[in-house]
Amino acid sequence: xxxxxxxxxxxxxxxxxxxxxxxxxxxxxxxxxxxxxxxxxxxxxxxxxxxxxxxxxxxxxxxxxxxxxxxxxxxxxxxxxxxxxxxxxxxxxxxxxxxxxxxxxxxxxxxxxxxxxxxxxxxxxxxxxxxxxxxxxxxxxxxxxxxxxxxxxxxxxxxxxxxxxxxxxxxxxxxxxxxxxxxxxxxxxxxxxxxxxxxxxxxxxxxxxxxxxxxxxxxxxxxxxxxxxxxxxxxxxxxxxxxxxxxxxxxxxxxxxxxxxxxxxxxxxxxxxxxxxxxxxxxxxxxxxxxxxxxxxxx
Amino acid sequence: xxxxxxxxxxxxxxxxxxxxxxxxxxxxxxxxxxxxxxxxxxxxxxxxxxxxxxxxxxxxxxxxxxxxxxxxxxxxxxxxxxxxxxxxxxxxxxxxxxxxxxxxxxxxxxxxxxxxxxxxxxxxxxxxxxxxxxxxxxxxxxxxxxxxxxxxxxxxxxxxxxxxxxxxxxxxxxxxxxxxxxxxxxxxxxxxxxxxxxxxxxxxxxxxxxxxxxxxxxxxxxxxxxxxxxxxxxxxxxxxxxxxxxxxxxxxxxxxxxxxxxxxxxxxxxxxxxxxxxxxxxxxxxxxxxxxxxxxxxxxxxxxxxxxxxxxxxxxxxxxxxxxxxxxxxxxxxxxxxxxxxxxxxxx
Numbered sequence: 001x002x003x004x005x006x007x008x009x010x011x012x013x014x015x016x017x018x019x020x021x022x023x024x025x026x027x028x029x030x031x032x033x034x035x036x037x038x039x040x041x042x043x044x045x046x047x048x049x050x051x052x053x054x055x056x057x058x059x060x061x062x063x064x065x066x067x068x069x070x071x072x073x074x075x076x077x078x079x080x081x082x083x084x085x086x087x088x089x090x091x092x093x094x095x096x097x098x099x100x101x102x103x104x105x106x107x108x109x110x111x112x113x114x115x116x117x118x119x120x121x122x123x124x125x126x127x128x129x130x131x132x133x134x135x136x137x138x139x140x141x142x143x144x145x146x147x148x149x150x151x152x153x154x155x156x157x158x159x160x161x162x163x164x165x166x167x168x169x170x171x172x173x174x175x176x177x178x179x180x181x182x183x184x185x186x187x188x189x190x191x192x193x194x195x196x197x198x199x200x201x202x203x204x205x206x207x208x209x210x211x212x213x214x215x216x217x218x219x220x221x222x223x224x225x226x227x228x229x230x231x232x233x234x235x236x237x238x239x240x241x242x243x244x245x246x247x248x249x250x251x252x253x254x255x256x257x258x259x260x261x262x263x264x265x266x267x268x269x270x271x272x273x274x275x276x277x278x279x280x281x282x283x284x285x286x287x288x289x290x291x292x293x294x295x296x297x298x299x
Numbered sequence: 300x301x302x303x304x305x306x307x308x309x310x311x312x313x314x315x316x317x318x319x320x321x322x323x324x325x326x327x328x329x330x331x332x333x334x335x336x337x338x339x340x341x342x343x344x345x346x347x348x349x350x351x352x353x354x355x356x357x358x359x360x361x362x363x364x365x366x367x368x369x370x371x372x373x374x375x376x377x378x379x380x381x382x383x384x385x386x387x388x389x390x391x392x393x394x395x396x397x398x399x400x401x402x403x404x405x406x407x408x409x410x411x412x413x414x415x416x417x418x419x420x421x422x423x424x425x426x427x428x429x430x431x432x433x434x435x436x437x438x439x440x441x442x443x444x445x446x447x448x449x450x451x452x453x454x455x456x457x458x459x460x461x462x463x464x465x466x467x468x469x470x471x472x473x474x475x476x477x478x479x480x481x482x483x484x485x486x487x488x489x490x491x492x493x494x495x496x497x498x499x500x501x502x503x504x505x506x507x508x509x510x511x512x513x514x515x516x517x518x519x520x521x522x523x524x525x526x527x528x529x530x531x532x533x534x535x536x537x538x539x540x541x542x543x544x545x546x547x548x549x550x551x552x553x554x555x556x557x558x559x560x561x562x563x564x565x566x567x568x569x570x571x572x573x574x575x576x577x578x579x580x581x582x583x584x585x586x587x588x589x590x591x592x593x594x595x596x597x598x599x600x601x602x603x604x605x606x607x608x609x610x611x612x613x614x615x616x617x618x619x620x621x622x623x624x625x626x627x628x629x630x631x632x633x634x635x636x637x638x639x640x641x642x643x644x645x646x647x
Binding site for chain 1: 350351353354357358360361362364365367368369371372373375376379433436437439441443445447448449450451452453454456457458459460461462464465466467468469474476510513514517567571573574577578592595596599600605608609612613615616619620623
């Protein structure tokens with residue numbers, strides 16, 4: 001594995017300069033500790049979290065309390081809104097639909113996306129920029145543009161009101177961003193690694209499997225999480241394509257808030273529970289997403 | 300895994316490592332690799348045919364998905380836009396460009412288009428300076444940095460439907476929390492509530508959009524700031540630059556590509572805005588918050604004017620395409636060639 005030797009050398013050098021930078025950092029103007037900075041950070045936190053916390057806390061109120069005193073803390077705290085939603089079979093049905101659809105979408109996006117990005121990033125061939133432009137142009141197609149014909153197409157494919165019927169188009173709409181993010185990511189992998197693997201007799205496919213895929217893990221996680229959350233949060237396509245038992249959580253939230261317009265506390269409870277899974281999943285992955293997006297935006 | 304990626308970028312960015320210190324080496328490596336593959340075709344099993352096959356197999360699934368579920372429906376939308384069609388039966392009544400004329404002469408569509416433009420400009424005009432200022436201030440070692448970044452990200456993660464439902468309840472006149480807080484300090488919102496008032500509904504939508512997307516801007520800018528080489532700060536400090544001078548002369552110019560890419564994504568998102576408006580106001584009151592997307596969904600699903608809806612969707616696409624091309628031509632093109640060179644020079 002002489003391919004690996006290039007990396008550790010560079011890594012050691014990078015690590016060395018990194019630690020050097022860190023020690024320098026504590027003595028320069030970029031240092032924190034200024035109370036104003038913490039004050040501003042606090043405002044940003046309150047601004048970001050306020051509405052979310054308001055929703056979650058309001059789920060613990062009674063409806064009477066919500067009308068009398070919407071800005072204070074709940075009095076009394078009640079669990080019945082949340083327990084009511086949790087024992088609602090529709091809620092679990094919607095959650096299952098959202099989960100399965102998001103998983104299928106994510107798998108399709110990651111597999112097709114990295115496969116397409118690989119030649120676009122590392123092969124030289126005629127028409128490469130042309131194909132890449134197709135994906136970039138894809139960024140401009142909102143689902144809204146083709147939604148009526150899409151509805152007819154899905155019906156003709158006998159996929160109406162099924163998990164695949166929503167996952168396939170969603171994956172297609174997520175692919176452009178995936179390729180646009182992954183391409184610079186794959187391009188950034190040093191040519192020396194590819195040359196070294198060639199010297200060791202690996203084919204381009206071998207390079208793809210053994211070196212490129214493992215190295216692009218963070219990028220794949222980024223696009224995977226973006227696809228998952230995109231699917232989890234999607235509204236327009238499910239709104240037009242899914243009915244009854246196959247509805248996803250955003251549709252459920254919208255339906256619930258329309259049907260129970262007098263039970264505002266219940267609406268808040270439903271909304272809060274619906275946002276938890278994506279919130280936890282996304283925030284757990286946050287660091288990787290940022291490192292992946294960084295590559296895309298710089299490129 | 301992240302560290303691995305860092306190595307990769309570190310190697311790219313730091314040509315001090317022996318392999319890349321000579322700028323001609325990578326070029327020469329590439330050039331010599333090509334004929335070499337030709338000569339040792341047997342060993343690598345390559346050659347142009349094999350390479351073409353690999354490219355085709357790798358790109359085909361993505362292109363097939365894109366073609367079937369994005370391009371074909373849009374082509375159909377273009378087709379439908381030339382017919383008067385109510386959603387059933389064959390296309391019989393070909394009306395040429397009449398649908399387009401009717402859309403472009405429709406005051407509701409013009410209004411919706413103007414709202415889109417206002418949202419495009421307002422999103423960038425509000426989020427760019429605000430996000431940049433916050434990112435610059437937070438770009439330092441401080442306690443709780445990780446959790447801070449996580450919290451900033453929260454609104455972005457929520458679906459627009461969920462955010463819309465929560466904000467809708469907060470905007471409820473009199474009993475909603477916003478009116479309650481306002482009246483406790485002696486102010487009062489509009490009688491119909493912010494989302495129900497003609498002059499306040501659009502600002503309310505923009506405010507909610509700012510809440511939802513500002514965090515994303517901050518996170519992207521912070522990520523971009525990580526890419527500014529530390530040596531630049533050190534050099535500037537040695538030269539006696541103040542914090543503000545460093546930000547203005549070093550950091551913000553180095554952040555250019557990030558800012559331009561963010562603004563591009565923001566623009567495209569604003570043009571396609573649908574979910575938030577649909578949940579928050581439904582495009583109302585009296586179309587005060589309609590967007591091109593809500594217009595075409597209303598025409599399509601509620602009035603079954605599929606021809607009109609399709610024409611509107613094609614116009615929406617053309618508007619987005621023209622704006623994107625202009626943006627790429629006049630703003631982004633600086634990045635594609637110039638910055639790579641500049642970045643390399645700088646890190647040397």
